[in-house]
Amino acid sequence: MNKKQGMDKYLEAIYILHTEGQNVIGSKLADYLGVARPTVSQTVQRLIALGYVADTDTREIILSDAGVQRAETIIRRHRLLERWLTDVLGFDWAEAHEEASRLESALSERVEKRLAQALGNPTTCPHGNVIPGSGGFVANATPLSQMPIPATVKINRIFEHAEEDMDILRFLEGNGFVPGAEIGLISSSPSEHTITAFINGASVLIPIELAERILAVEVDRK
16 A cells, blocks of 8 residues: 555545544544554644645544545545445455455546446445435434334444444345345343344344444334
């Protein structure tokens, strides 16, 4: 990975964490990227010098307008590539995420536009997250961990944060936790930190930490 690609990963991570409602500070960014905190500090300083991150007096890391524009370009290409890799080439979620991460920096604007057209101009990635510039919007949804139990819910999207763990992606897709799927929330176990869900004819235990990253809407059965 060259220096430019490395900084793009930082911009992407800052954007994602911010859009998921988190205050982005150095330690949180380090945990998300799996790097040392001093490395984050050095890279953020370079991003400030390049004009991609705002120079503020607070600990929070905030993208400048140029940083937002660059981050949205990267994320748009990544999510379009994920759609192509899953919908056309048949890759599973985890494989598609890994391959899209490798390919996104090599995609030109011309190829990006042709790819979007060939895919029918999708508005979301396979996990339900909006593709920047597509005209899509983030619908109101609630994490499974905050849903009433029992309830029947429809999955809206998976927080991007969950995509960084390949085992989680395989668990979600393998068990049918995909956008549009209806699931029954049967019970919760505070002591075990799990929720029991019923999906595709089977009961599945979901760790609370993961349930926080799956957004859904309650289905009205009346």
